Amino acid sequence: MTLNVTPTTGVEAFLAALEAFDAGPVVESGLVLYTVVPVSGALAGKAVRTGVLLDEVAPWPTTPPHWIHVPAEITFSATNMGGSPTPGWRSDSRAFKAWGTAPSLAAAWLAHVRGVLGGAQ
Numbered sequence: 749m750t751l752n753v754t755p756t757t758g759v760e761a762f763l764a765a766l767e768a769f770d771a772g773p774v775v776e777s778g779l780v781l782y783t784v785v786p787v788s789g790a791l792a793g794k795a796v797r798t799g800v801l802l803d804e805v806a807p808w809p810t811t812p813p814h815w816i817h818v819p820a821e822i823t824f825s826a827t828n829m830g831g832s833p834t835p836g837w838r839s840d841s842r843a844f845k846a847w848g849t850a851p852s853l854a855a856a857w858l859a860h861v862r863g864v865l866g867g868a869q
Contacts, residue, residue, distance in 0.1 A: 762805040762813075765854030778802055778833040779817055784858055788866035796822070798861055799834065809853045812844040816864055823869050840864070 755761040762780060766773040771782040779799035786792050799817035817832045817839045828841035842864050850856035 757810070758808055759802055759805050762808040762854075765808075765852075766858070769854055769858055771858060775802065776834075780805055782858075784862050784865065786862045786865040786868070789868055791822070791865050791868050796865055798865070799832070799837070801833075801839075809848075812847045812853075812857060812860075814843065815839040815841055816861055818865075822865070824864075824867050825869060826867075 755764065759775070759780065763773045763775070766780070766782045771784065773780050773782040775781075779801060781797055781799040783795050783797050785795050797819070800813040801815060801817070804813040804815060815830060817834065817837050820836050820838050824840060830839040830841065832839045842860070844857070844860055847853075847856075
């Protein structure tokens, strides 16, 4: 008998959680890449590929990811910019407040990223 068990922690759990929301997560170049559709701002209604470092999601769901990786053409008026292992991308630091209080942490993370992208210029 083979048991199909979904992991509850770490990168595999993060991937499974994003897959449950049809975010199309894949691991590439040290990042988990996934797609969100912002509901406000310059990118509203557009599918945007974003990412997060594997190291950041290793403790999932104990701590939230912090750096959001985006293609370099996406800019923000206020940001804490960093590098990205993906050529042509950069990362932006965004704190996640009240982590752990949402019924679905994956839904909360995706909503957080959509909200950040709502501030793109």
